[in-house]
Amino acid sequence: DVKVTQSSRYLVKRTGEKVFLECVQDMDHENMFWYRQDPGLGLRLIYFSYDVKMKEKGDIPEGYSVSREKKERFSLILESASTNQTSMYLCASSSGFRGNQPQHFGDGTRLSIL
């Protein structure tokens, strides 16, 4: 079974802090994704990566950056956390070179910015 592991289930940080969310997958998947999920808005793509050191902006990249130095690890960085970044963050991975493969999700990190 594919396992996608997010480093924290719950995280509380302060406004202005630099925040790192880590995601690791164990199935050698090429593609990795970061989403945020907010009530009434559904899942929105922040960034995705289709290979090591490759990244592309999703629908809401502002205020975020990502890093993929190794194939199995995809990090989301909040450069200077703000209260409007309080949300549930979900990481996912998939195989293949297109988006038509099932995505495997982590359990999510509920991030609160105070």
Added chain:
Amino acid sequence: KNEVEQSPQNLTAQEGEFITINCSYSVGISALHWLQQHPGGGIVSLFMLSSGKKKHGRLIATINIQEKHSSLHITASHPRDSAVYICAVDSGGSNYKLTFGKGTLLTVNP
């Protein structure tokens, strides 16, 4: 941009009832995904389909490409089926993005 609409937004059923959740999209797709999210966050992929019908246990997913519509059916519903069900589409092309519906919250009462 593909618009994905799910209905209903909320659904309450009694144990044993047959459940249908609908998903419509606006632009042709290469694949449609049904996902399940239980309280607490984790999302599980239930089905990926591009035509016809798929069945897994008590769950059945169908898609009508011409009508740009998919349905997720649950037979003999059970309280453990209570979850948010999310439809997502891959619109094809050279990107990797899925477009997600806002989800249907299903509550099955014993």
